[in-house]
Amino acid sequence: xxxxxxxxxRGILKKNDELAAGLRSRFTSAGxxxxxxxxxxxTGKTAFxxxxxxxxxxxxxxxxxxxxxxxTDNDARRLAASGAPVRQINTHGIxxxxxxxxxxxxxxxxxxxxxxxxxxxxxxxxxxxxxxxxDLGEKIRVALLSVTEGEDKPLKYPTLFxxxxxxxxxxxxxxxxxxxxxxxxxxxxxxxxxxxxxxxTSAKTGAGMDAWLAYLAAERAARIV
Amino acid sequence: xxxxxxxxxxxxxxxxxxxxxxxxRVKEVRLRVGAMASVIEDSLQFCWGISVxxxxxxxxxxxxxxxxxxxxxxxxxKQGELASLQSFRCPHCGEPASDLQQGRELEIDxxxxxxxxxxx
Numbered sequence: 001x002x003x004x005x006x007x008x009x010r011g012i013l014k015k016n017d018e019l020a021a022g023l024r025s026r027f028t029s030a031g032x033x034x035x036x037x038x039x040x041x042x043t044g045k046t047a048f049x050x051x052x053x054x055x056x057x058x059x060x061x062x063x064x065x066x067x068x069x070x071x072t073d074n075d076a077r078r079l080a081a082s083g084a085p086v087r088q089i090n091t092h093g094i095x096x097x098x099x100x101x102x103x104x105x106x107x108x109x110x111x112x113x114x115x116x117x118x119x120x121x122x123x124x125x126x127x128x129x130x131x132x133x134x135d136l137g138e139k140i141r142v143a144l145l146s147v148t149e150g151e152d153k154p155l156k157y158p159t160l161f162x163x164x165x166x167x168x169x170x171x172x173x174x175x176x177x178x179x180x181x182x183x184x185x186x187x188x189x190x191x192x193x194x195x196x197x198x199x200x201t202s203a204k205t206g207a208g209m210d211a212w213l214a215y216l217a218a219e220r221a222a223r224i225v
Numbered sequence: 226x227x228x229x230x231x232x233x234x235x236x237x238x239x240x241x242x243x244x245x246x247x248x249x250r251v252k253e254v255r256l257r258v259g260a261m262a263s264v265i266e267d268s269l270q271f272c273w274g275i276s277v278x279x280x281x282x283x284x285x286x287x288x289x290x291x292x293x294x295x296x297x298x299x300x301x302x303k304q305g306e307l308a309s310l311q312s313f314r315c316p317h318c319g320e321p322a323s324d325l326q327q328g329r330e331l332e333i334d335x336x337x338x339x340x341x342x343x344x345x
Contacts, residue, residue, distance in 0.1 A: 001339045003252070008242060008333040012234050012256075095227055130227040133263050133331065158310040159263045162325075191312050194321030 016134055019099035023106075023137025030114035033220040034122065036136050038160060039144035040153070041126030044170040046075045047203035048144065049123055053082035055213055056119060064112055066105055067123040068097040075123065085112045096130035097122065099137060118220065128157040139165075140219060145189075146170040147180035154185075154192045161192040166199070166215070173202040228268040231331070232276035235287075239336055243281050248341035251285040255335050259292045259328040260310065266291070294328030 011017060027034045037045050049065060056063045064085040067075045076088035087109050089101050102122065106114070114120070122138060124131045143164035145153050148171060154161040161167070167189050175182065182200075189198055197215060201208035235254060243249050258264050266289045273287045294307040298315035304326055305316035315322045 002342055003337060004246070004249075004340050005335050005337050006242060006246075007335045008238065009335075010238055010333050012231055012238070012331045012333060014238075015234070094230070129263050133227070155311050158313075159261045162261065162310075162313065162323075163329075190321070191314075192310075194313055194323045 013133060016099045019103055020135035020137040023099055023102060024139070026114060027120070027137060027139070030117070032114050032117040032120050033140070033216070034120045034136075034138045035140045035142055035216075036122045036124060036131075036138035037142050037144060038124045038128070038131045038164070039126060039146075040128050040149060043126070043144045043146045043149065044203060045123050045126070045144055046078055048168065048170050048201060049121055050079050050082050051203040051206070051209060052121070052212070052216075053079060053084040055209060056216070057083055059213070061118045062116060063119045063121070064117050065121040065123060066097075066102065068101070068125045070094075070125065079123075085109075087112075091125060095125055095127050096134050097124050097136060098134045102136050119216065128153070128160045132160040132163045142166045142168055144168045144170055145185070147172060147175040147178045147185075151181050151185040151188055154188045158192045161189065164193060164196060166197045167193070168212070169198065169200045171202060171204075172200045172207055173205045228264060229272045229276070231264060232269060232272040235333060236276050236280055236282055238333055239282055240280055242336065243338060246338060246340050249281065249338045251282045251336055251338050253286045253288060253337040254282065254333065255288045255290065255337075257290050257292055257330045257332045257334045259330040260294050261325070261328040262331045264331065290334065292327055292330055295326040296322040297324040297326050298322045299324060 039045050053063050065079050066087050066089055068089045068091060069075055070091055070093055073088040076086045079086040087105055089105050122136055141164050143161050199208050199212045239254055243251055270287060277283045277285060295304055297304050300320040301318040303317045313322055
């Protein structure tokens with residue numbers, strides 16, 4: 001017997017990273033802006049996304065959504081009310097979406113091809129830990145936080161908030177009865193991800209949606225030629 | 226929460242490498258894991274025993290080397306380690322710092338194997 005040290009220097013999620021890089025270049029060449037929405041369960045990702053899809057469609061944009069959950073197609077049915085094509089991904093116990101799931105579901109999605117879309121939204125499984133490690137090929141990762149969750153959420157889950165490109169505060173219409181400290185929440189988000197764009201929104205009243213939609217349009221114009 | 230799939234990915238990668246050394250047993254697997262990689266060492270160690278069963282890695286030790294978060298400061302130009310993940314500020318001048326130089330690594334660094342010597 002001889003003992004030998006073998007250097008690997010290899011990323012553990014290399015397979016996911018390579019698949020995600022392939023997806024990213026496909027998204028770019030198809031001219032579709034892809035966003036990955038991440039939050040805790042109950043933040044209101046689905047309500048926020050439903051309103052976003054509806055308003056984008058009203059402006060004439062072509063949109064679609066992939067939605068991840070452990071079980072049920074309840075979210076897909078809710079989102080489909082917007083009129084946009086929606087496909088449910090059931091992970092059956094897996095706590096995050098990965099690039100392979102996205103690739104597989106895009107390939108099997110009848111009637112939807114990337115070049116026909118302006119925007120593709122991916123609603124991740126409700127979880128603030130694991131999705132931060134899995135690149136889905138998105139251009140923009142959005143971290144969402146509701147006024148009912150506590151202003152210190154970004155401090156509790158820094159790995160996710162630090163990896164986000166934009167932050168969305170949801171349910172702003174009930175901020176006051178919840179005793180939501182807006183200044184503190186904004187300070188905490190900026191402490192973890194300095195300079196990040198933050199949108200304060202309500203899917204119910206439509207507050208903040210104009211700024212969010214303007215951001216999407218500007219990002220699409222800037223990133224997709 | 227996804228440590229089991231991380232452990233399985235490590236076992237796959239190491240099994241592939243070790244197949245180049247017929248009959249070899251893996252003694253140790255060394256990882257480089259950034260403090261921002263969202264991996265809990267205790268949880269990974271727990272999953273390790275299950276994941277290596279029946280593979281050339283059975284009985285191997287998992288060594289997790291945690292790397293601190295290092296930021297580059299756009300204001301003072303220096304690099305430094307963050308003392309905690311509660312505040313992304315330059316440890317030298319205190320300005321907000323979002324340029325991560327280290328801390329998201331999730332890599333297999335090296336493995337130690339016992340090779341069967343060839344009989345002539």
